[in-house]
Amino acid sequence: MAVATALDTGQAQFVFRPETTRLMAKGTWNAFLGIMVVVFIWWFVAEAMMFLRGVPFPTPPETMSAFWQAIMGADVHGESIFAHANASLQRWGQGYLIALVLGLALGLAFGTMPRLHDVGMISVYVFQMIPGLAWIPIAMLIFGLGETATVFIIVMTAIPPLVINTAGGIREVPAVYTRVARMSGKDDSALFMKVLLPAASLSIINGMRIGLANGWRVLIAAEMVVGVALGLGFSIYQSRYSLDFTASFVSIMAICIIGLTIEKLLFVSMENRVRNRLGLDRED
Amino acid sequence: MLASLRNVSKVFTDPRNGRGLVALNGIDLDVKEGEFLCLIGSSGCGKSTTLNLLAGFESPTRGDVLFKGKKVIGPSPERGVVFQEPSLYPWMSVLQNVMFSVQEKNGRESLAMEYLKMVGLDGFANSRPSDLSGGMKQRVAIARALAMGPDLLLMDEPFGSLDEQTRRKLDNDVLRLWKEGSKTVVFVTHNIDEALMLGTRVVLMSASPGRIEREWVLDADWPRDLSSPSMMSLREEIIGMLQACACANGAAPVQLLTIGD
Numbered sequence: 181m182a183v184a185t186a187l188d189t190g191q192a193q194f195v196f197r198p199e200t201t202r203l204m205a206k207g208t209w210n211a212f213l214g215i216m217v218v219v220f221i222w223w224f225v226a227e228a229m230m231f232l233r234g235v236p237f238p239t240p241p242e243t244m245s246a247f248w249q250a251i252m253g254a255d256v257h258g259e260s261i262f263a264h265a266n267a268s269l270q271r272w273g274q275g276y277l278i279a280l281v282l283g284l285a286l287g288l289a290f291g292t293m294p295r296l297h298d299v300g301m302i303s304v305y306v307f308q309m310i311p312g313l314a315w316i317p318i319a320m321l322i323f324g325l326g327e328t329a330t331v332f333i334i335v336m337t338a339i340p341p342l343v344i345n346t347a348g349g350i351r352e353v354p355a356v357y358t359r360v361a362r363m364s365g366k367d368d369s370a371l372f373m374k375v376l377l378p379a380a381s382l383s384i385i386n387g388m389r390i391g392l393a394n395g396w397r398v399l400i401a402a403e404m405v406v407g408v409a410l411g412l413g414f415s416i417y418q419s420r421y422s423l424d425f426t427a428s429f430v431s432i433m434a435i436c437i438i439g440l441t442i443e444k445l446l447f448v449s450m451e452n453r454v455r456n457r458l459g460l461d462r463e464d
Numbered sequence: 465m466l467a468s469l470r471n472v473s474k475v476f477t478d479p480r481n482g483r484g485l486v487a488l489n490g491i492d493l494d495v496k497e498g499e500f501l502c503l504i505g506s507s508g509c510g511k512s513t514t515l516n517l518l519a520g521f522e523s524p525t526r527g528d529v530l531f532k533g534k535k536v537i538g539p540s541p542e543r544g545v546v547f548q549e550p551s552l553y554p555w556m557s558v559l560q561n562v563m564f565s566v567q568e569k570n571g572r573e574s575l576a577m578e579y580l581k582m583v584g585l586d587g588f589a590n591s592r593p594s595d596l597s598g599g600m601k602q603r604v605a606i607a608r609a610l611a612m613g614p615d616l617l618l619m620d621e622p623f624g625s626l627d628e629q630t631r632r633k634l635d636n637d638v639l640r641l642w643k644e645g646s647k648t649v650v651f652v653t654h655n656i657d658e659a660l661m662l663g664t665r666v667v668l669m670s671a672s673p674g675r676i677e678r679e680w681v682l683d684a685d686w687p688r689d690l691s692s693p694s695m696m697s698l699r700e701e702i703i704g705m706l707q708a709c710a711c712a713n714g715a716a717p718v719q720l721l722t723i724g725d
């Protein structure tokens with residue numbers, strides 16, 4: 181509409197109506213379609229499995245209503261969904277915090293010291309290759325069964341992307357940025373704080389985001405070794421014994437929702453703010 | 465002598481394929497106080513390397529780089545550089561970029577503002593570099609280099625990526641700043657007309673390995689008329705030499721006919 185008007189009246193510039201802009205900018209419609217595709221695939225598989233194998237595969241409506249009941253306080257494998265989610269969030273929060281401190285420190289050190297990078301990166305790549313489940317025996321051997329083992333697994337899977345992206349971001353800072361600081365008489369700490377850190381910040385945030393997602397996803401594996409009967413991951417496993425598959429689907433849904441919310445709300449807005457601050461959104 | 469290269473050679477080694485490249489071999493070059501020295505030559509002949517050595521970003525494999533009689537051991541605010549590639553920090557405003565290089569402890573903002581005024585961009589102090597055109601960015605880069613209070617201004621094809629008209633305008637700005645500030649400038653370009661328009665001396669380099677081929681002293685006053693007979697013949701001479709060097713190095717001469725624009 182606005183386009184046609186602009187062309188017909190010969191304007192050089194125009195703005196869309198706010199509603200249109202919002203729709204275009206947020207891609208609300210596409211997101212809705214995307215969710216519909218997920219639900220459709222799920223439903224199709226559920227019906228197919230019930231027909232072909234005669235198993236009680238939870239369908240989307242069943243799961244939704246169970247999810248709603250769980251929100252209203254119904255038990256999911258012995259505890260409320262909030263208690264499970266709370267336990268998981270705490271483990272993950274602890275693990276991620278430790279990973280953040282260690283990963284950023286290592287990443288910054290590797291990024292600024294090439295020799296350390298070449299030697300140390302090998303172990304980071306090796307750690308990164310170890311799948312979440314494979315950490316279970318290692319965690320058990322070091323910490324035995326319990327919370328510490330769970331947190332350890334989260335830490336180990338969240339650290340590699342933090343180190344890789346932080347170190348990579350700093351190493352990829354254009355040489356000319358460093359040269360400008362050097363010829364302006366800046367010392368190491370000014371170079372680091374005023375140039376390297378801002379220039380690498382997007383990459384660092386990216387590492388934080390991947391680390392966060394890694395840690396959240398590995399919760400399921402990590403809660404296999406947890407001693408207490410609490411946690412979203414634990415609740416998913418529990419269906420192997422309870423055969424209450426709907427309950428584990430509710431837990432899977434809770435994991436997806438919490439993970440997506442944290443990633444989209446927290447990180448997307450953080451990244452946009454940093455992009456803006458850095459003047460990188462209009463980079464040429 | 466403000467700065468000099470004494471029998472300087474620079475070799476770059478590539479540990480991945482075990483090759484060495486002699487970028488400069490036995491260069492002698494003196495930069496005199498107050499001169500406007502233009503370095504020309506086809507690409508890859510070591511112009512940037514020479515400038516980086518003077519700046520202190522690179523150290524010579526052999527020979528000495530001297531500045532005010534002392535060996536250059538690293539970059540310093542005494543030698544300001546304007547780079548060809550975008551070098552402003554995108555996360556700082558135009559003013560902050562200039563302030564970053566002001567050496568004085570007090571009154572940095574007003575000093576930075578003065579340098580912005582010199583390049584006619586005080587009205588854009590609070591803009592982001594990404595909001596400026598290519599030519600404006602390079603003017604800010606010049607203001608920043610001047611803000612360091614350098615005795616030597618090193619410029620590496622600063623306007624190489626700009627359109628002809630903008631380049632001419634900025635050339636005149638540089639000329640004016642050079643005259644007003646009685647600075648010493650080393651200006652790298654591959655554009656012969658630009659060198660003839662600006663330089664008090666033009667030094668021609670040639671490649672493989674990089675060396676100094678010849679130099680010309682220009683004493684014509686500004687603004688210069690490049691269509692005057694003496695300038696025309698000088699231009700022909702330089703183009704001739706450029707082609708001769710390039711052919712000796714196996715490059716096609718046609719390629720180089722475009723160098724003078």
Ligand SMILES: Nc1ncnc2c1ncn2[C@@H]1O[C@H](COP(=O)(O)OP(=O)(O)O)[C@@H](O)[C@H]1O
Pocket residue numbers: 476477485486487505506507508509510511512513514674
């Ligand atoms: N850091 C570097 N590592 C390896 N080779 C380099 C490096 N810098 C320049 N060279 C090589 O040295 C030669 C001279 O380069 P340069 O001084 O940039 O030439 P120009 O500025 O005249 O185009 C080129 O062959 C280039 O590939």
Ligand SMILES: [Mg+2]
Pocket residue numbers: 511512513620621
């Ligand atoms: Mg160059």
